[in-house]
Amino acid sequence: MHATHDAVDRQRFERDYALFRERHPAYLTTGALDELRAREFARLDAQRHVYLDFTGSGLYAASQVRRHGELLLGGVYGNPHSSNPASSASTELLESTRRRVLDFFRADANEYALIFTANASQALKLVGESYPFEPGDQFLLTFDNHNSVNGIREFDRARGARTLYVPMVPPELRVDETVLLRFLDGAATGRHNLFAFPAQSNFSGVQHPLAWVDWAQERGWDVLLDAAAFAPTNRLDLTRVRPDFVALSFYKMFGYPTGVGALLARHAALAKLNRPWFAGGTINVASVQADRFILAAGAAAFEDGTPDFGNIPAVADGLDLLDAIGIELIHERVVALTDWLMREMLALRHANGRPLVLLYGPAATEGRGGTLTFNFYDQNGRAVDHLEVERGAGERHISLRTGCFCNPGAGELALGLSRDELEHCFSDGTRMTYEDLRSCIDPHEAGAVRVSLGPVSNFADAWAFVEYARTFVTR
Numbered sequence: 001m002h003a004t005h006d007a008v009d010r011q012r013f014e015r016d017y018a019l020f021r022e023r024h025p026a027y028l029t030t031g032a033l034d035e036l037r038a039r040e041f042a043r044l045d046a047q048r049h050v051y052l053d054f055t056g057s058g059l060y061a062a063s064q065v066r067r068h069g070e071l072l073l074g075g076v077y078g079n080p081h082s083s084n085p086a087s088s089a090s091t092e093l094l095e096s097t098r099r100r101v102l103d104f105f106r107a108d109a110n111e112y113a114l115i116f117t118a119n120a121s122q123a124l125k126l127v128g129e130s131y132p133f134e135p136g137d138q139f140l141l142t143f144d145n146h147n148s149v150n151g152i153r154e155f156d157r158a159r160g161a162r163t164l165y166v167p168m169v170p171p172e173l174r175v176d177e178t179v180l181l182r183f184l185d186g187a188a189t190g191r192h193n194l195f196a197f198p199a200q201s202n203f204s205g206v207q208h209p210l211a212w213v214d215w216a217q218e219r220g221w222d223v224l225l226d227a228a229a230f231a232p233t234n235r236l237d238l239t240r241v242r243p244d245f246v247a248l249s250f251y252k253m254f255g256y257p258t259g260v261g262a263l264l265a266r267h268a269a270l271a272k273l274n275r276p277w278f279a280g281g282t283i284n285v286a287s288v289q290a291d292r293f294i295l296a297a298g299a300a301a302f303e304d305g306t307p308d309f310g311n312i313p314a315v316a317d318g319l320d321l322l323d324a325i326g327i328e329l330i331h332e333r334v335v336a337l338t339d340w341l342m343r344e345m346l347a348l349r350h351a352n353g354r355p356l357v358l359l360y361g362p363a364a365t366e367g368r369g370g371t372l373t374f375n376f377y378d379q380n381g382r383a384v385d386h387l388e389v390e391r392g393a394g395e396r397h398i399s400l401r402t403g404c405f406c407n408p409g410a411g412e413l414a415l416g417l418s419r420d421e422l423e424h425c426f427s428d429g430t431r432m433t434y435e436d437l438r439s440c441i442d443p444h445e446a447g448a449v450r451v452s453l454g455p456v457s458n459f460a461d462a463w464a465f466v467e468y469a470r471t472f473v474t475r
């Protein structure tokens, strides 16, 4: 019985795969990624794991771990804040990795500094806490932003500046550019104006146009680009677009090392920032009795304490891997799989004709990445609890993400939650949890399901998810 089942599934898989390849001939040019998966990511198939949370984290190749292990075992590395041989060895590695990162993003070292951080959030916080906000200044950001960007509003408010949010328009969840231009035209003259947006939404997968960087800069804004969700499968070329600040996390690009991110900052923009404190590693000198300190120049002033010298060099291995494959090839594959997945999911219907899937964000691949967020609806039009979807997926070894993905603005617009409704829920919520919010709103509607594709995603992963989705269809 089971074997027959398997044979039928196999036949359907082969038929769907053939149709997919016919529709996406470009996918055939990305075969190097299948070889890479077999060679470097064998653990995925050995464990029958369908990994669909690349926006949560990338995965590391076996050789990245091996190479880094060899590096650590082959040297003596000490605290870089010294000048002994072990310290110099660490410093050399840190500096060569810094150059490697700048090269990867095609950033001219005369124009950009590279600051190592713990993750994208810390990079964003460095900008938020150091940006010279004063009364009359403005912080402009899209509704579509990770909480680590939203949180910057607390710094600007504490210093009397204004926070302005640019809304997005459902169902595509893109920004109306005439509205954006109106906001950008409102830069306060002679004041500090900071504009932040994600190059790719971690909620909807929308890729907001990088042309906004120039538009904003021409109108007097400093631009903070959150590239955390964009950089893993898209080329960010800092000769083509020159944001003042770029934040990212390396584990999202290639899984390992965790705990290392970066702030790429134009030297001129960096010079505008005022650090709110000093720490070990950030100063030339400090005195207790003279009550003075002199900050170090450039990037060093922003790297608090001892940098993660044991892990940072592993960033170069990840970048080497991406370069060896070519990020354009990865992009090609992700686009093809996203297109197929989206079409198949949107075609799923209950026997009464109602669609199973409500997708939040664009239903075509243009201007979007490989992140798909949606809810399943039953035949009566009621949302299936996203936690139930996650549980069922887990039973099939499918890793996906549910909730609001730390992007409340996009979530609120996508799910149609009104300001009144949300203010009411927060009214006595000094200790409110996500569960409290779920029970205040309709818990079924208070979150969504997200699947996201990455470098070693393949057709079988996408197919396995659609098979799982089919189990929610009422025949």
Ligand SMILES: Cc1ncc(COP(=O)(O)O)c(C=O)c1O
Residues within 6 Å of the ligand: 055, 056, 119, 120, 121, 122, 146, 148, 198, 200, 201, 202, 226, 227, 228, 229, 249, 261
């Ligand atoms: C778009 C975006 N920005 C920022 C972050 C924060 O990254 P981290 O948690 O690594 O600091 C994330 C993480 O999911 C993200 O997707």
